[in-house]
Amino acid sequence: MTSEENPDFQAFLDRPEVQEAISNINSDLTDRRRYKPSQCEVLTQAYTMLQTQEQYSFDIDPEAEKLLPDIIDKRVQKIVEASAPEKSFKDMHNKKRKIGIVFSGGPAPGGHNVIAGLYDAAKKANPDSEIWGFLMGPDGIIENEAINLTKDIIDQHRNLGGFGMIKTGRTKINTQQKMDLSKETCKALGLDTLVVVGGDDSNTNAAFLAQEMHNDGVQVIGVPKTIDGDVQVKDAKGKILCAMSFGFHTAARAFSESVSNLCTDCSSDVKYWHICKVMGRSASHIALEIALQTHANITLIGEDIADYTDLTQVEQAKKDGTIDFRAYGITLRHLSRVLCDAIISRAAAGKNYGVMVIPEGVLEFVNEIQMLIIKLNTIIALHNRTHDDDFHTVFPTLEDKIEHLRRITRRKASAAGIWNQQDHDLFSDMPDFFQEGLLTERDSHGNFQFSLVKTEKVLMEMVKDYLKELADTGKYKQGLSKAWFQKMLIRENLNPDQFGPVLFKNYSNDILVLKKAIISKKTYEQALIKAELIEANSIIPASIETVYNKSIPKFKTQTHFYGYDGRGNAPTRFDCIYTYNLGLTVFSLIANGATGLMAAIRNLEKEFSEWEPIGIPIAPLMSLEERKGKLELVLEKTLVDVNSNAFKVVEELREKWLAAQPGPDQYRKPGPIRFDGASEENRPLTLQLNGLESGGE
Numbered sequence: 001m002t003s004e005e006n007p008d009f010q011a012f013l014d015r016p017e018v019q020e021a022i023s024n025i026n027s028d029l030t031d032r033r034r035y036k037p038s039q040c041e042v043l044t045q046a047y048t049m050l051q052t053q054e055q056y057s058f059d060i061d062p063e064a065e066k067l068l069p070d071i072i073d074k075r076v077q078k079i080v081e082a083s084a085p086e087k088s089f090k091d092m093h094n095k096k097r098k099i100g101i102v103f104s105g106g107p108a109p110g111g112h113n114v115i116a117g118l119y120d121a122a123k124k125a126n127p128d129s130e131i132w133g134f135l136m137g138p139d140g141i142i143e144n145e146a147i148n149l150t151k152d153i154i155d156q157h158r159n160l161g162g163f164g165m166i167k168t169g170r171t172k173i174n175t176q177q178k179m180d181l182s183k184e185t186c187k188a189l190g191l192d193t194l195v196v197v198g199g200d201d202s203n204t205n206a207a208f209l210a211q212e213m214h215n216d217g218v219q220v221i222g223v224p225k226t227i228d229g230d231v232q233v234k235d236a237k238g239k240i241l242c243a244m245s246f247g248f249h250t251a252a253r254a255f256s257e258s259v260s261n262l263c264t265d266c267s268s269d270v271k272y273w274h275i276c277k278v279m280g281r282s283a284s285h286i287a288l289e290i291a292l293q294t295h296a297n298i299t300l301i302g303e304d305i306a307d308y309t310d311l312t313q314v315e316q317a318k319k320d321g322t323i324d325f326r327a328y329g330i331t332l333r334h335l336s337r338v339l340c341d342a343i344i345s346r347a348a349a350g351k352n353y354g355v356m357v358i359p360e361g362v363l364e365f366v367n368e369i370q371m372l373i374i375k376l377n378t379i380i381a382l383h384n385r386t387h388d389d390d391f392h393t394v395f396p397t398l399e400d401k402i403e404h405l406r407r408i409t410r411r412k413a414s415a416a417g418i419w420n421q422q423d424h425d426l427f428s429d430m431p432d433f434f435q436e437g438l439l440t441e442r443d444s445h446g447n448f449q450f451s452l453v454k455t456e457k458v459l460m461e462m463v464k465d466y467l468k469e470l471a472d473t474g475k476y477k478q479g480l481s482k483a484w485f486q487k488m489l490i491r492e493n494l495n496p497d498q499f500g501p502v503l504f505k506n507y508s509n510d511i512l513v514l515k516k517a518i519i520s521k522k523t524y525e526q527a528l529i530k531a532e533l534i535e536a537n538s539i540i541p542a543s544i545e546t547v548y549n550k551s552i553p554k555f556k557t558q559t560h561f562y563g564y565d566g567r568g569n570a571p572t573r574f575d576c577i578y579t580y581n582l583g584l585t586v587f588s589l590i591a592n593g594a595t596g597l598m599a600a601i602r603n604l605e606k607e608f609s610e611w612e613p614i615g616i617p618i619a620p621l622m623s624l625e626e627r628k629g630k631l632e633l634v635l636e637k638t639l640v641d642v643n644s645n646a647f648k649v650v651e652e653l654r655e656k657w658l659a660a661q662p663g664p665d666q667y668r669k670p671g672p673i674r675f676d677g678a679s680e681e682n683r684p685l686t687l688q689l690n691g692l693e694s695g696g697e
């Protein structure tokens with residue numbers, strides 16, 4: 001019955017306490033909107049200026065020099081107070097401006113605060129200045145879809161997650177036509193500046209736009225965004241200029257909370273391995289932070305896997321006077337074996353459960369898969385270049401695509417050199433869904449879309465197969481508590497000390513593991529008959545049967561994907577403060593006429609009082625990378641450094657966190673993201689550790 005038919009219910013709905021309970025506005029929301037992030041001292045000044053930082057230099061790619069001549073010579077700029085500015089400086093600094101801003105790529109918590117910071121600074125300098133938000137990402141620039149961002153709109157989004165204020169998109173401004181349309185839009189709106197908030201690809205866009213609009217007098221400023229944390233900048237000497245893109249902390253913390261909850265759950269019902277795929281298209285920064293936050297039993301780090309060297313193979317090749325390139329980098333089969341070793345060692349300790357974290361991009365670091373991806377990218381690109389039709393339109397089904405690859409294998413020319421029988425065999429051995437994944441369309445930037453591939457499924461299928469093999473050969477067994485074993489037998493008036501040494505390989509231990517030769521119920525019975533503990537064809541005592549059943553491990557998994565959920569989380573206090581200051585920094589760069597720079601905060605890894613707003617030139621950071629089968633000039637992604645403190649800590653504590661011995665697990669509980677309070681950590685653990693003096697080799 002609706003409230004129309006029942007006036008009493010309408011009266012109930014109208015009660016203030018009911019209205020409050022069902023309102024979209026809750027206290028968390030209003031508290032967040034009201035929160036005022038701290039500001040770097042220099043950014044509170046009425047006038048700021050830029051100071052060139054000659055001490056930082058970059059190794060410049062000749063292609064960047066060629067394609068971005070007007071912005072390649074830009075230097076790092078530090079924002080400092082302009083203490084006694086001349087009138088002309090003041091006029092220029094505070095002139096009325098029209099600034100356009102766009103979000104580009106995946107959402108990242110904190111984006112709204114970049115806009116809020118920029119808006120506050122621009123309005124403080126000149127209340128007549130306007131901030132225009134391009135809708136739906138770069139498409140908004142190309143199509144001239146923009147809105148004037150008013151105080152009301154800004155205030156509604158302060159300190160909140162997502163990019164809902166103006167939405168986002170992944171279009172790349174990569175053709176002259178799109179570039180011309182973008183220029184037209186900036187001209188039509190009368191923009192002084194365009195601000196691009198995005199990751200590596202979007203800042204690449206920003207650099208090309210800055211170059212293209214250099215002579216039109218439109219400034220272009222980038223902002224380092226991405227939960228993946230792979231937009232980090234060091235100079236040629238390794239000095240850190242930008243330790244982390246915004247959004248990383250929030251997403252990694254949100255995922256950590258969920259992973260940590262699984263640690264709690266699995267160690268309570270002790271029957272599942274939770275397989276957690278976590279976002280991070282390429283780099284494993286998020287997985288590394290989750291490992292530090294939760295101490296999950298297993299965390300794969302792609303960069304570590306890529307670093308793997310089979311020393312026996314290297315030695316053998318050395319003896320033969322050759323180099324065995326296959327010794328460098330791990331194979332899928334080997335990786336699944338590493339996982340199985342960890343699983344069986346926990347099972348032997350009585351723990352047939354655990355939590356495993358797999359970065360979504362991990363397969364890119366498996367040599368053979370990386371090769372396949374590059375080869376397939378090239379084949380698709382070659383097809384699209386030589387034919388009028390798109391590869392995916394011409395070969396719509398998996399079967400069509402495989403048939404095309406088969407034909408290439410047989411051919412003598414062109415793509416045949418790329419795709420050989422060995423590739424085809426490796427590819428054909430893969431499950432259908434993975435083949436399909438490898439052949440999916442690349443995104444508009446030419447990136448392989450790992451979030452669409454069931455990485456965890458690929459690995460788990462191999463793990464399950466191998467675990468079965470290990471069980472069949474007596475190497476995968478569930479450890480049992482000796483106290484429990486003894487109690488069970490005594491209850492049935494059997495002497496555990498008679499049975500124990502016959503059944504277990506380690507009867508003197510607290511956790512008992514069946515002997516390797518016992519691989520089935522039959523071999524179990526035979527061992528007892530041989531030791532004359534039971535007679536042939538007699539019924540096995542119930543307790544002895546229970547012991548057998550309990551010692552057979554069942555590998556039961558639950559899979560989870562942590563990606564879009566954490567990406568939509570409301571920003572941590574760190575991300576709120578970081579992004580608000582980025583917004584203020586953007587304004588300062590604009591007010592000082594900068595272009596082709598990315599706003600950043602140096603010393604993020606240190607205390608807030610040491611944060612230093614800067615501008616980093618984008619063009620010198622760019623280099624050639626394979627995209628969609630051809631080399632393109634892009635901003636390089638920063639991968640996990642396997643020599644960093646953060647990684648070394650995880651590497652060192654890997655065994656401890658696997659906890660493959662009797663006793664408690666080592667799980668850490670980061671707790672929920674809190675906005676306030678002393679217990680809220682003030683930066684990612686990765687940054688904290690990497691900011692410390694190195695602990696040595």
Ligand code: FBP
Pocket residue numbers: 104105106107108170199200225226227228279280281360450451567
């Ligand atoms: P950005 O680099 O654009 O910030 O996006 C990061 C990311 O969240 C990755 O972690 C993930 O692989 C990808 O976006 C998912 O893309 P989509 O949102 O298009 O599904």
